[in-house]
Amino acid sequence: MGQTITEKILAKHAGRKSVKPGELVNATLDLVMCHDVTTTPAIDMMKEHGITKVFDPEKIVIMPDHFVPNKDIKSAEMVRKIRLWADEMGIETFYELGNHGVCHALLPEQGHVKPGMTIVGADSHTCTHGALGAFSTGIGSTDLAASLSTGELWFKVPPTILFNVFGSLQEGVYAKDIILEIIRRIGVDGARYKAMEFRGPVIDELSIEARMTITNMAIEAGGKSGIIAADDKTIEYLKTRGIEGEIDLVKSDEDAVYEQVIDIDVSDLEPIIAFPHLPDNGKKISEITEKIKIDQAYIGSCTNGRIEDLRVAAEIMKGKTVPKGTRCIVIPATTEIWKQANKEGLLDIFMEAGATVSSPTCGACLGGHMGIIAAGEKCISTTNRNFVGRMGSPESEVYLASPASVAAAAVSGYICDPRKS
Amino acid sequence: MKAHVYNRDHINTDEIIPARYLNMDKEADLAKHAMEDIDTEFVEKVEAGDVIVAGENFGCGSSREHAVWALRGAGVKAVIAESFARIFYRNCINNGFLAIECQGISGSISNGAKLEIDLISGEIKDLDADKSYKFPPLPEFAQEMLEAGGLMKMISK
Numbered sequence A: 001m002g003q004t005i006t007e008k009i010l011a012k013h014a015g016r017k018s019v020k021p022g023e024l025v026n027a028t029l030d031l032v033m034c035h036d037v038t039t040t041p042a043i044d045m046m047k048e049h050g051i052t053k054v055f056d057p058e059k060i061v062i063m064p065d066h067f068v069p070n071k072d073i074k075s076a077e078m079v080r081k082i083r084l085w086a087d088e089m090g091i092e093t094f095y096e097l098g099n100h101g102v103c104h105a106l107l108p109e110q111g112h113v114k115p116g117m118t119i120v121g122a123d124s125h126t127c128t129h130g131a132l133g134a135f136s137t138g139i140g141s142t143d144l145a146a147s148l149s150t151g152e153l154w155f156k157v158p159p160t161i162l163f164n165v166f167g168s169l170q171e172g173v174y175a176k177d178i179i180l181e182i183i184r185r186i187g188v189d190g191a192r193y194k195a196m197e198f199r200g201p202v203i204d205e206l207s208i209e210a211r212m213t214i215t216n217m218a219i220e221a222g223g224k225s226g227i228i229a230a231d232d233k234t235i236e237y238l239k240t241r242g243i244e245g246e247i248d249l250v251k252s253d254e255d256a257v258y259e260q261v262i263d264i265d266v267s268d269l270e271p272i273i274a275f276p277h278l279p280d281n282g283k284k285i286s287e288i289t290e291k292i293k294i295d296q297a298y299i300g301s302c303t304n305g306r307i308e309d310l311r312v313a314a315e316i317m318k319g320k321t322v323p324k325g326t327r328c329i330v331i332p333a334t335t336e337i338w339k340q341a342n343k344e345g346l347l348d349i350f351m352e353a354g355a356t357v358s359s360p361t362c363g364a365c366l367g368g369h370m371g372i373i374a375a376g377e378k379c380i381s382t383t384n385r386n387f388v389g390r391m392g393s394p395e396s397e398v399y400l401a402s403p404a405s406v407a408a409a410a411v412s413g414y415i416c417d418p419r420k421s
Numbered sequence B: 001m002k003a004h005v006y007n008r009d010h011i012n013t014d015e016i017i018p019a020r021y022l023n024m025d026k027e028a029d030l031a032k033h034a035m036e037d038i039d040t041e042f043v044e045k046v047e048a049g050d051v052i053v054a055g056e057n058f059g060c061g062s063s064r065e066h067a068v069w070a071l072r073g074a075g076v077k078a079v080i081a082e083s084f085a086r087i088f089y090r091n092c093i094n095n096g097f098l099a100i101e102c103q104g105i106s107g108s109i110s111n112g113a114k115l116e117i118d119l120i121s122g123e124i125k126d127l128d129a130d131k132s133y134k135f136p137p138l139p140e141f142a143q144e145m146l147e148a149g150g151l152m153k154m155i156s157k
Helices: A005-013 A039-048 A073-089 A105-111 A124-130 A141-150 A175-186 A199-205 A208-221 A232-240 A307-316 A335-343 A346-352 A403-413 B028-030 B066-073 B086-095 B139-147 B153-156
Strands: A024-028 A031-034 A060-062 A118-121 A136-140 A152-156 A160-166 A195-199 A225-227 A258-265 A272-274 A282-284 A297-300 A327-330 A378-381 A398-400 B003-007 B051-054 B078-081 B098-099 B113-116 B122-127 B131-134
Touching: A005 A024, A005 A118, A005 A195, A005 A225, A031 A105, A031 A141, A031 A398, A039 A073, A039 A141, A039 B153, A060 A073, A105 A124, A105 A208, A105 A232, A105 A335, A105 B028, A118 A124, A118 A141, A124 A208, A124 A225, A124 A232, A124 A272, A136 A199, A136 A225, A141 A152, A141 B086, A141 B153, A160 A199, A175 A208, A175 A282, A195 A199, A195 A208, A208 A225, A208 A232, A282 B051, A297 A307, A297 A403, A297 B078, A307 A327, A307 A335, A327 A346, A327 B131, A335 A346, B028 B066, B051 B113, B066 B086, B078 B086, B078 B113, B086 B098, B086 B139, B086 B153, B139 B153
Parallel strands: A031 A060, A031 A118, A118 A136, A160 A195, A160 A258, A195 A225, A297 A327, A297 A378, A378 A398, B003 B051, B051 B078, B078 B098
Antiparallel strands: A024 A152, A272 A282, A272 A398, B113 B122, B122 B131
8 A cells, every 4th residue: 555755754764664644653853953942941851851962963953043133131041041052962053143044944945954854843833844855843842852862753643635736826826825725725723633745736836935835834724744745846956955965755655545635726816815813714815805904014934034935025015115004024034045135135125115124033923022013903924823912912913925915015004916016 | 620611712822822921931930821812810710720621723833832831830730622733732741731632522611610530431520510521531652651741751761
């Protein structure tokens, strides 16, 4: 019987020929990712249990990103603690301020992710890295402590839902709209405990960055992981990240068993805006009849803060102005993206339009810092969650959308169709 | 044990412990803000040993284990829900904290009802309404982890 890509990767790392959904396996880990918010408790747990070494310092990367540059004394103390611990453990891959970025944009960009790997990160959006054909999933701090200590972790093999994405994507409609549409259809728990595998001609056509936008939001449907088998585009991307040589191009077998196959025809897909307070509350732009004035437009995050996203936003905002009563924040997701956007003149376009551009950080996406919103305010955002209080006051509202839709709203002050901007 | 009932699906970790408190990681500090964005009075109402009853997909969203610690620190003994989000459920098991999946519980229990949980028979008794609800026993590995006191105790054995 055939196996899915997820089953194959887990079987290989569990020292097995095959695995079945529902089985519990202990799998070895190829990469463990730590950031500033969830790592300090793991350090304490290891110390408390007398564990003085990590399993392999070369398979651990540390990327402080949530509250950087440090927002207050407490967050400064957290990063300092991690920095000292990393030195003590001999972990060299620490992305210090100046080389920093939002972890899920930084990890693949810096060449840490390869197809066929098992990756865990103490952050729910670790599912992003499935875009390169890896099994990658988010964990909590205790799982992180166990992973750092032993280099392996228990997993229940997830059943897989296959999303077959086909049709022709209209101009002005993007990967973000595809994933918002998928979540709208299946709901925020539609893939709970499951692997979401994306395939089909539309996925083939998407850039690696756009694929990351899709896998990034697997968790917003409750998914354990999102995955896209590596192809020639992946190999090309990896080359630009300094990865050459043998690559494990693992794919699902033709006769792999899926729990469900869902066809997604994107030909009629429009820009989707996910209304408060759940990511599955998506509405087609043509069906939004009310005029929604926005106080803030936010372009950034692990979902949509990459260079292609900034290019799309800049094209829409070029020569236009953010109106009085609206604020726009642009946060390139990594230092390299920031520099590239600067070189291409994109940052000038944003600043000329009256937006502000800040240093890479998760920041406002989670109501952390650098763009918190007040009670009664509405923010349209390229991020991934619009839960109650996600970006600030529990009485504020977040609307999720593509970079094009957010840019269009930024310069009009209202939620609008980016294809008409 | 008293039930604090939230008949809602998708109660997420941002509501259980908002990110504005994630610059802290000690249970006692987090406990002061447990459930703050869903019920500002929760920490005043809750007593040691109480349980939370909720709908589907409890604990969805962020991987922050702070959500489990905030609840435990506030005195919550268990969360009983129709279903749990994956990472939150793992975090519960890894901490030796009780997360019970019980179909049909949401909408059936009155807020403040006195409950009794029998883990061995897999039964929740509503002592006020004289009704009981069955739940499937925890998976064996989860039971072992509960007994061991969590994942770190297990791996450092």
